[in-house]
Amino acid sequence: MEVVSMDEYSSHYAIEPPIDTRLNGAIRAFGGIEDAMMIVHGRSCCHADNFLYRVMTAGHNKIRLTGGGLRLRDISTGGHHKLSLSLLASYEQFKPSLIAILSTSVPLMMGDDVEGVILKLKEKIPVTIIHLPCPGHSKNASMGYDMAVSSLCDYMRMSEGNGHRNQREINLIGLKSDNPYALSDLMELKRMLKDQGIVVNTIFTCDAFESLKKAPDAELNVVLGGEGIGLAKKMEDTFGIPYKVVSYPFGLRSSVEFLESIASALGIKLDYRSIETEQERIKEKLERVYGFLEGIYNLKTAIVGESGRAFDLARFLNDELCLDVKLLAVTSANAETAKRQNDDYFGHFLKVDDRLHLNEVVESMNIELMIGSSLEAIFCKEDNVPLTKLFYPTIDQVFISDYPIAGFRGVGNLTELVLNTVMDLTR
Amino acid sequence: MNTEENNKRGPRNNRQVRARIYQPVAMLVHGIASMPAKNAGALMAVSGIKDAVPLIHGPPGCANLRQMNSFDISYPVRLTPCTNLSEIDIVLGGENKLYRSIIDLYHRLHPALIVVIPTCPSDMMGDDFGGIVEKAKKEVGCEVIYSTGESIPGRPIGYHDVMCSVVEQLLLPKAPFPKTEKSVNLLNFPMDVNKNQFMDLIPILNEMGVKVNKICFYNTHLTDLYELPRAELNIVDYPSPWIERMKDHLGVDYLAASSFGSDPDSGNPFGIEGAARILLEIAERLGIKESAEGIIERRKEEAMENCGDLKEKLRGIRIAVLDGFSFGPAITLVSEFRMKLEAISYRSFFMKSHGMSDNAYNQLIEMDIEATRRYGCEPEVLRDPTPEQELEVFKDRGVQLVVCNGGIARYNEAGIRGFNGVRFFMQSMSIGFDSAKILAESVIEALNTPIKKYPLVNMIEKDVQEPNLIPHWKKLGVIWRTIAEGGDGGCLYG
Numbered sequence: 001m002e003v004v005s006m007d008e009y010s011s012h013y014a015i016e017p018p019i020d021t022r023l024n025g026a027i028r029a030f031g032g033i034e035d036a037m038m039i040v041h042g043r044s045c046c047h048a049d050n051f052l053y054r055v056m057t058a059g060h061n062k063i064r065l066t067g068g069g070l071r072l073r074d075i076s077t078g079g080h081h082k083l084s085l086s087l088l089a090s091y092e093q094f095k096p097s098l099i100a101i102l103s104t105s106v107p108l109m110m111g112d113d114v115e116g117v118i119l120k121l122k123e124k125i126p127v128t129i130i131h132l133p134c135p136g137h138s139k140n141a142s143m144g145y146d147m148a149v150s151s152l153c154d155y156m157r158m159s160e161g162n163g164h165r166n167q168r169e170i171n172l173i174g175l176k177s178d179n180p181y182a183l184s185d186l187m188e189l190k191r192m193l194k195d196q197g198i199v200v201n202t203i204f205t206c207d208a209f210e211s212l213k214k215a216p217d218a219e220l221n222v223v224l225g226g227e228g229i230g231l232a233k234k235m236e237d238t239f240g241i242p243y244k245v246v247s248y249p250f251g252l253r254s255s256v257e258f259l260e261s262i263a264s265a266l267g268i269k270l271d272y273r274s275i276e277t278e279q280e281r282i283k284e285k286l287e288r289v290y291g292f293l294e295g296i297y298n299l300k301t302a303i304v305g306e307s308g309r310a311f312d313l314a315r316f317l318n319d320e321l322c323l324d325v326k327l328l329a330v331t332s333a334n335a336e337t338a339k340r341q342n343d344d345y346f347g348h349f350l351k352v353d354d355r356l357h358l359n360e361v362v363e364s365m366n367i368e369l370m371i372g373s374s375l376e377a378i379f380c381k382e383d384n385v386p387l388t389k390l391f392y393p394t395i396d397q398v399f400i401s402d403y404p405i406a407g408f409r410g411v412g413n414l415t416e417l418v419l420n421t422v423m424d425l426t427r
Numbered sequence: 428m429n430t431e432e433n434n435k436r437g438p439r440n441n442r443q444v445r446a447r448i449y450q451p452v453a454m455l456v457h458g459i460a461s462m463p464a465k466n467a468g469a470l471m472a473v474s475g476i477k478d479a480v481p482l483i484h485g486p487p488g489c490a491n492l493r494q495m496n497s498f499d500i501s502y503p504v505r506l507t508p509c510t511n512l513s514e515i516d517i518v519l520g521g522e523n524k525l526y527r528s529i530i531d532l533y534h535r536l537h538p539a540l541i542v543v544i545p546t547c548p549s550d551m552m553g554d555d556f557g558g559i560v561e562k563a564k565k566e567v568g569c570e571v572i573y574s575t576g577e578s579i580p581g582r583p584i585g586y587h588d589v590m591c592s593v594v595e596q597l598l599l600p601k602a603p604f605p606k607t608e609k610s611v612n613l614l615n616f617p618m619d620v621n622k623n624q625f626m627d628l629i630p631i632l633n634e635m636g637v638k639v640n641k642i643c644f645y646n647t648h649l650t651d652l653y654e655l656p657r658a659e660l661n662i663v664d665y666p667s668p669w670i671e672r673m674k675d676h677l678g679v680d681y682l683a684a685s686s687f688g689s690d691p692d693s694g695n696p697f698g699i700e701g702a703a704r705i706l707l708e709i710a711e712r713l714g715i716k717e718s719a720e721g722i723i724e725r726r727k728e729e730a731m732e733n734c735g736d737l738k739e740k741l742r743g744i745r746i747a748v749l750d751g752f753s754f755g756p757a758i759t760l761v762s763e764f765r766m767k768l769e770a771i772s773y774r775s776f777f778m779k780s781h782g783m784s785d786n787a788y789n790q791l792i793e794m795d796i797e798a799t800r801r802y803g804c805e806p807e808v809l810r811d812p813t814p815e816q817e818l819e820v821f822k823d824r825g826v827q828l829v830v831c832n833g834g835i836a837r838y839n840e841a842g843i844r845g846f847n848g849v850r851f852f853m854q855s856m857s858i859g860f861d862s863a864k865i866l867a868e869s870v871i872e873a874l875n876t877p878i879k880k881y882p883l884v885n886m887i888e889k890d891v892q893e894p895n896l897i898p899h900w901k902k903l904g905v906i907w908r909t910i911a912e913g914g915d916g917g918c919l920y921g
Contacts, residue, residue, distance in 0.1 A: 012531055013527040013532075014511075016509075019491045020491065024491070044463070044465075045463075045466050045489065048461040049493070050492065051456055052456045052461070060897065061897060063460075063899070066903060066910075069910035075551070086906065088909075089910065090906055093902040093906050106551070134488075135488070136487065136546075137487070138514075139487060375494055377503065378503055
């Protein structure tokens with residue numbers, strides 16, 4: 001495996017950064033909490049940009065994000081007053097169970113006493129308020145996601161009268177509800193687990209705050225693709241709950257491993273009959289497109305996405321769908337990235353710090369298929385490369401149907417998406 | 428205009444179709460629940476110059492979400508490089524990084540112009556933009572200018588700073604410029620939907636003996652910017668700071684075609700009368716009124732003749748208008764096509780979200796009512812009605828078509844057709860003699876569009892006062908307005 005040298009572009013001062021900031025990760029984490037409200041405490045830019053992406057990637061009826069509304073003149077007087085207004089109005093309008101204040105560069109440079117504002121409003125706003133500093137220079141969205149979900153641990157407790165953990169109950173950590181097809185994926189994972197008698201207690205983050213607080217009731221934390229591992233470690237330390245890092249289950253092999261891994265950690269035996277039934281269903285679907293599967297064999301492919309899902313997708317595309325994954329470009333790295341960047345199911349690995357450099361690398365590879373997000377659309381259009389959008393942010397598609405790309409049902413759907421992309425006559 | 432341009436004006440143009448899909452969301456992110464700020468405006472300006480590249484002087488957080496711009500959601504910004512400021516830079520200063528980034532960017536992309544855009548952190552650090560840009564310019568083979576962030580008042584914020592920098596840092600050092608007699612620039616916003624605004628005037632201006640010096644922004648390059656000061660007159664939709672500077676420093680006077688909030692007859696540039704008025708004003712300013720009057724009159728008569736059949740089809744059709752009469756297509760439909768205005772329904776939420784005071788809002792309504800009387804209409808005026816009240820009035824008054832801003836399904840269900848006036852205004856409304864005809868044809872198309880009997884969209888709960896917003900969006904809007912009004916009164920630009 002070749003890791004593309006960082007030296008090649010470390011001399012570049014002007015870079016086109018990928019979406020990989022702490023703020024973005026935190027917004028995606030808190031954004032999945034159904035009854036939470038987020039306040040981006042900063043200037044209009046910080047709020048408006050994140051709001052726009054939220055509108056384009058989350059449900060229109062699920063956006064619970066507002067701003068601190070700081071103007072130029074507030075820089076001399078401080079942002080306390082506007083933050084108070086924002087907090088009070090947010091509570092008044094939505095009655096959230098949790099408010100997350102994400103402070104950006106300006107209030108942090110000004111030294112706004114956010115904790116003081118929270119303390120002052122404690123009686124008027126009787127809900128949990130979390131403050132997370134997210135200055136613009138703090139990179140790593142995965143870290144932001146991790147910090148956000150980890151902050152929830154302080155509010156968790158076991159259900160009353162529940163002296164022991166609920167057998168065969170797990171928490172899923174690392175699911176990002178604004179990823180393409182994420183909600184369908186979640187339904188599929190629950191279905192697969194249910195078939196094996198395993199119940200999902202709570203999902204980080206695609207759940208209500210009250211449910212998340214009951215996370216310690218579960219027997220095991222399952223960390224998808226390594227996203228949010230900090231929370232799993234914190235819960236292990238605090239509540240003694242073990243955790244297991246599993247692949248994001250793209251493909252048949254990975255779906256079986258997903259179940260095996262969890263079953264093994266829970267000390268239960270898998271029912272392989274249901275898995276065989278799933279395999280038979282997949283086989284029937286693939287038989288219908290056999291000729292095309294031969295046609296895409298070793299198609300030169302690049303994958304651009306977050307570490308938490310990109311490695312596992314690369315593995316499916318290379319090992320099972322038999323594409324030739326020339327490049328795996330990771331836009332946001334997590335704790336698992338370093339462990340996996342020398343794996344053997346892709347040609348080159350690149351941690352994307354500069355999208356201009358990414359374009360140069362992809363251009364040199366004569367790629368025939370790109371798997372990425374909407375941010376790859378312009379490059380793919382200009383270079384006439386077919387693009388399948390499976391990663392965040394996909395802002396030019398909607399996802400309202402039951403169409404998982406993970407799990408057993410995801411095998412056929414992913415195959416369909418890839419084939420339809422490369423076969424499309426209108427492209 | 429070539430065929431390609433004609434095609435771009437048609438409804439099948441991909442970008443227009445995308446723009447109409449994104450329009451309701453654009454409304455939400457653009458004033459209702461958030462406000463795009465200086466960098467969005469600055470990038471809009473830079474994106475209008477084809478061989479220019481922006482350089483955002485700030486941390487990655489100020490650049491990484493910039494590919495989507497609230498001013499033009501349907502069309503991603505291609506390049507938004509930044510100087511990648513770190514925590515250490517914020518303490519020690521980012522001037523060295525800015526200097527090196529300018530040189531680096533030039534060697535990577537070879538643009539004709541680099542526009543340095545400041546961010547909040549770099550502003551607070553106090554980096555010497557002017558000094559660094561001057562120093563770096565000696566090392567690169569392109570022009571480099573820097574925007575002043577948000578120091579120039581005016582909306583959209585950030586846009587004017589870049590354009591004023593163009594005037595002051597690019598054009599002024601090269602002054603004086605030779606003048607081309609009887610020439611004009613046609614200037615619009617560098618948004619795709621806006622760029623055709625003055626195109627219809629070109630053949631008439633040519634016939635009048637007026638040379639169109641530059642259309643900006645329309646495939647505009649750096650070399651085109653250098654040509655701008657040659658014109659005698661800038662034709663713009665609204666006055667703006669950079670146009671004022673061209674007047675003050677480069678001697679290029681301007682004519683603003685639109686005047687929001689003034690007398691509807693003299694401030695509305697649309698329709699046949701509006702186009703004639705603008706053309707006459709141009710002729711007068713260029714000192715060719717005498718020779719041009721006949722041409723304008725003839726063109727006007729031709730246009731009226733061309734609209735004769737359309738006028739017959741539209742005359743007397745009962746319409747209702749939402750959120751204002753005097754500006755946009757409604758006044759043209761009444762004044763030039765004699766459609767019968769039966770009702771105007773005002774919903775204050777959107778305008779007030781943009782910082783409009785009660786007083787100003789009431790003045791606008793009074794002005795509208797005055798204008799309707801001028802055209803012999805006595806419409807029923809509704810202020811923040813419930814959807815049911817509004818529909819009841821529309822039905823009582825026999826309204827056949829509502830000129831609205833989306834939400835047509837609600838009227839369709841009551842058997843009334845709708846015409847999205849805001850969408851037409853944003854995408855198709857141009858200044859010229861053809862514009863009235865295009866408007867009339869579009870309205871006739873709306874009148875002939877089958878009514879949707881069972882719209883699924885009507886299953887979705889809407890806000891009572893603002894039926895284009897779901898309750899969730901309205902709550903976000905209320906929060907945002909609370910911060911604006913409770914903070915210091917005005918709206919949250921900047």
